[in-house]
Amino acid sequence: MSDGNGKRLTVSDKVMIEMKAVNKWFGDFHVLKDIDLTVQEGERIVIAGPSGSGKSTLIRCINHLEPHDEGSIVIDGIELTEDLKRIDEVRREVGMVFQQFNLFPHMTVLENCTLAPLWVRKMPEKDARDLAMRFLERVRIPEQASKYPGQLSGGQQQRVAIARALCMNPKVMLFDEPTSALDPEMIKEVLDVMVELAEEGMTMLCVTHEMGFAREVANRVVFMDGGEIIEEAPPQEFFSAPKNARTKEFLAQILAH
Amino acid sequence: MGMEDITGRPAPRSKRLTPLVWAQRNLFSSVSNTILTLVSAYLLWLTIPPVLDFTIFSAVWTGTTREACLAPGAGMCWPFIWANIDQFIYGRYPPEEIWRVNLTFALGAAVIIPMLIPGLPARRLNLVFLLIVYPLVAIVLLAGDRPGLRPVPTSEWGGLLVTLVVAVTGIVASLPLGVLLALGRRSNMPAIRMLCIIFIEFWRGVPLITVLFMASVMLPLFLPEGVNPDNLLRVLVGVALFSSAYMAEVIRGGLQAIPPGQYEAARALGLTYWQAMGQVVLPQALRHVIPGIVNTFIGLFKDTTLVLIVGIFDLLGQVRAQLSDPNWTMPQGALTGYIFAALVFWAFCFGMSRYSTFMERRLDTTRER
Numbered sequence: 001m002s003d004g005n006g007k008r009l010t011v012s013d014k015v016m017i018e019m020k021a022v023n024k025w026f027g028d029f030h031v032l033k034d035i036d037l038t039v040q041e042g043e044r045i046v047i048a049g050p051s052g053s054g055k056s057t058l059i060r061c062i063n064h065l066e067p068h069d070e071g072s073i074v075i076d077g078i079e080l081t082e083d084l085k086r087i088d089e090v091r092r093e094v095g096m097v098f099q100q101f102n103l104f105p106h107m108t109v110l111e112n113c114t115l116a117p118l119w120v121r122k123m124p125e126k127d128a129r130d131l132a133m134r135f136l137e138r139v140r141i142p143e144q145a146s147k148y149p150g151q152l153s154g155g156q157q158q159r160v161a162i163a164r165a166l167c168m169n170p171k172v173m174l175f176d177e178p179t180s181a182l183d184p185e186m187i188k189e190v191l192d193v194m195v196e197l198a199e200e201g202m203t204m205l206c207v208t209h210e211m212g213f214a215r216e217v218a219n220r221v222v223f224m225d226g227g228e229i230i231e232e233a234p235p236q237e238f239f240s241a242p243k244n245a246r247t248k249e250f251l252a253q254i255l256a257h
Numbered sequence: 258m259g260m261e262d263i264t265g266r267p268a269p270r271s272k273r274l275t276p277l278v279w280a281q282r283n284l285f286s287s288v289s290n291t292i293l294t295l296v297s298a299y300l301l302w303l304t305i306p307p308v309l310d311f312t313i314f315s316a317v318w319t320g321t322t323r324e325a326c327l328a329p330g331a332g333m334c335w336p337f338i339w340a341n342i343d344q345f346i347y348g349r350y351p352p353e354e355i356w357r358v359n360l361t362f363a364l365g366a367a368v369i370i371p372m373l374i375p376g377l378p379a380r381r382l383n384l385v386f387l388l389i390v391y392p393l394v395a396i397v398l399l400a401g402d403r404p405g406l407r408p409v410p411t412s413e414w415g416g417l418l419v420t421l422v423v424a425v426t427g428i429v430a431s432l433p434l435g436v437l438l439a440l441g442r443r444s445n446m447p448a449i450r451m452l453c454i455i456f457i458e459f460w461r462g463v464p465l466i467t468v469l470f471m472a473s474v475m476l477p478l479f480l481p482e483g484v485n486p487d488n489l490l491r492v493l494v495g496v497a498l499f500s501s502a503y504m505a506e507v508i509r510g511g512l513q514a515i516p517p518g519q520y521e522a523a524r525a526l527g528l529t530y531w532q533a534m535g536q537v538v539l540p541q542a543l544r545h546v547i548p549g550i551v552n553t554f555i556g557l558f559k560d561t562t563l564v565l566i567v568g569i570f571d572l573l574g575q576v577r578a579q580l581s582d583p584n585w586t587m588p589q590g591a592l593t594g595y596i597f598a599a600l601v602f603w604a605f606c607f608g609m610s611r612y613s614t615f616m617e618r619r620l621d622t623t624r625e626r
Contacts, residue, residue: 091527
């Protein structure tokens with residue numbers, strides 16, 4: 001299964017996400033500048049860069065939480081426009097995990113997971129519960145199913161958030177700094193789940209500062225600064241032989257300690 | 258305040274204080290506290306005994322005419338209440354048709370009480386009954402105008418019946434309308450947002466009395482000839498719109514307390530705007546503002562007394578009307594009537610208040626259970 005990079009998984013030829021000349025402004029602030037990014041099915045992309053570089057905005061454009069102003073974004077053959085039907089269609093296929101977990105505090109863990117299957121997929125209640133329990137077992141917290149999010153630790157909450165997204169059986173998973181709000185001792189339990197997900201062949205885009213995760217899992221690291229993609233390379237190349245000066249500076253800072 | 262030892266921390270509390278020590282610590286701990294205690298005690302001594310005397314010790318509980326209450330020093334005159342209780346509850350509703358009002362009350366209780374008990378099945382069906390079926394049934398029962406039911410014009414309705422009709426209509430209409438207005442005011446669509454802001458600011462900016470006057474006196478002048486909706490109906494619409502503007506702002510406060518990430522997470526899962534609002538945002542937002550919502554309900558309930566100004570006799574208006582009955586002229590008449598009205602209003606408002614406290618506790622998922 002191993003290829004030259006030591007990666008266990010192969011990537012298919014099918015294009016999953018295609019962003020072309022995407023531009024976005026927040027008022028006068030040009031937050032995304034001519035972004036071109038193509039992601040094949042099964043690819044694991046880590047997006048790195050200093051804060052304010054537009055990496056979160058970039059992945060939030062992929063499920064249209066942020067509308068883009070120019071350019072085209074095509075996900076699994078569906079182009080994102082202002083057409084609400086298409087946006088909903090894309091969102092059904094794209095799961096997202098947030099920095100702040102964003103679990104629904106008034107629902108139990110199980111209800112958090114069954115909400116979308118019940119309302120969006122119109123799944124019968126029993127099927128939705130079975131499905132949710134399957135994914136809660138996969139993230140190793142089935143015993144917390146009847147608790148409320150407020151009763152769980154941060155790491156457990158983030159694993160529930162991953163299970164909740166997986167219950168929609170997405171083709172792509174977006175992670176927006178999934179470990180940044182966690183205490184250090186909880187980061188590993190979340191990363192472990194993400195690594196497993198990658199090993200199962202999930203297409204993933206992950207904004208993170210966890211360079212260890214990038215080295216181990218990613219097959220491409222995308223470095224952003226000032227709203228632009230500065231450099232794209234496989235992790236080995238990215239970490240050992242960065243080409244751009246800004247990339248070098250960033251790596252020097254982040255790997256210094 | 259409180260005793261401190263040399264470490265500057267409060268002294269440990271002894272398990273049980275003798276009354277004398279307790280009084281010394283809490284009532285006479287300093288000169289100013291002693292003065293406050295004595296002044297308060299004096300004020301209580303001035304007010305409490307006469308109130309108790311009038312309402313309980315000297316009150317007249319039995320009798321059928323005002324003569325029973327004319328003894329010197331007699332307190333609250335309950336015979337006045339008993340003799341007029343039908344007017345207080347039903348107004349001038351024809352006595353032989355009163356069963357229809359009672360049936361409406363009973364049906365109302367049968368629909369509302371199950372809604373209030375958490376955990377009962379079939380809540381959705383119950384809600385449909387409460388919001389759609391019950392109002393229709395109530396209108397038919399109360400107003401008549403159907404084969405077999407004698408029509409009773411709303412000008413003959415009165416007392417608690419009118420109070421409840423106005424309050425329940427206001428409450429039931431203001432919550433959904435308020436939700437829609439609050440969502441509209443936060444909408445991304447400028448036209449909808451503008452309309453909602455204008456609506457809310459208009460209705461909040463005018464006094465309820467003005468609204469009632471407009472509905473009752475002015476509106477008929479603007480409407481084409483022949484179109485003349487019932488006076489009570491016009492007032493009901495006015496009250497509902499007025500209270501929904503207040504409700505909208507209370508609910509908007511709750512919506513603002515919900516982090517945007519909640520809505521985003523719901524949308525990212527594929528839920529539509531209305532699903533995200535209905536399942537994720539509103540349940541949390543409404544929970545945050547239960548005290549504010551109930552506050553508005555209570556205010557509305559008491560504001561129903563203002564319909565008196567447009568010639569509709571609610572409970573308070575009916576009490577006032579009966580006071581002018583020459584058969585019941587007596588010195589303590591007014592006080593008796595107003596205390597009775599206050600008791601009834603207080604009972605309803607206190608009930609709402611207790612229920613809201615109960616719901617707040619129940620819905621608090623951050624608590625360990």
